[in-house]
Amino acid sequence: MGLYIETRVRTDLETLWERTQEPERHQRWDLRFTEISYLPRAEGEPQHFRYATRVLPFLVVAGTGVSAGERHRAGGERVSALRxxxxxxxxLLAEGSGYWRYVPTADGVRFLTGYDYRPRWGLLGRAADRLAFRPLMGWATAWSFDRLRLWCERGITPERSRNRWLLEALARVLAVAVPWAACSLPLAFASLAAVPLTVLGIAAAVLGIAAAVLVPPSSHAPAARRCLRVPPARTREPRLLATLEQP
Structure with missing residues (x-):
């Protein structure tokens, strides 16, 4: 699989399963989707679904998928797969596949995903995917996993954790922008009297950048850096994935 994300959630397996498998709950914490809805299905068939992502205020990209899950596996694990x-x-994303694994541990659940996709637009699409889209998707998945963890462990709803993250991001931007603007103003006057103020402003800007980069994220706001992004060992796709046809 091209992308791998893992986190550990201190909660019971049933709670984590419900908040990841029920569309209404899933779309609340997963940054990659704006809407997820199940389509009607016959008994015993895989579950087909529709998803949509609002890329811009006036642009919504939609698609379809099929998924299946196994709730009773050896060792108490669960798995779900989708195409x-x-x-x-x-x-940019034409088609893809992936899986979620739920591995019970002594203090919670080891929750991980592996997935990959085929970009469209030929050589240009592959370049855009490698340089920008794939790193963004990896970050968005990890950020969403930590958002889910906060919901399960601390009871912080996805909406509240998103708002806290936005406030923290704004504070980091201001920590850089305000000192930088302060040091740029004296430069506009281009006088010797302004030199000390400029030096102080530059020093403040450097400190602001250091603070924005080095200060750890709040424990109440999601952070992609808390998730494992490289598989600890060679991983295999679940056999369940091979039973699903491309939607």
């Missing part, structure tokens, strides 16, 4: 595709011409 998905988007026919939207503006969607």
């Amino acid at each position: 998905f595709a988007s026919p939207h011409p503006l969607s």
Whole structure:
């Protein structure tokens, strides 16, 4: 699989399963989706679903998928697998597949995902994916996993944790922007009297940048850096994935 994300959640397996498998709850914490809805299905068939992501205020990219889950496996593990595709011409992601594993531990659940996809738009799409889109997808998945962890462990709803993250991000931006603006103002006067103020402003800007980069994220706000992004060992796709056809 091209992307791998793992976190450990101190909660019971059933709570984590419900908040990841029920569409109404899933779409609350997963930054990658704006809407997820199940389609009607017959008994015993895989679950088909529709998803949508609002890329811009006026642009929504939609697609379809099929998923299946196993709730009773050896060792108490659970797994779900899916295949998905988007026919939207503006969607860089053409089709893909992935899985979630739920591994019980002594103090909670080891929750991990592996997934990959095929970009469209030929050589240009592959370049855009490698340079920007794939790193962004990895970050968004890890950030969302930590958002889910906060919901399960601390009872911080996805909406509250998102708002706290936005406030923290704004504070980091201001820590850089305000000192930088303060040192730029004396430069505009281009006088010797302004030199000390400029030096002080530059020093403050450097300190602001250091603070923005080095100060750890709040324990009440999601952070992608808390998740494991490299598999600890060679991982294999669940056999369940091979039973699903591309939607």
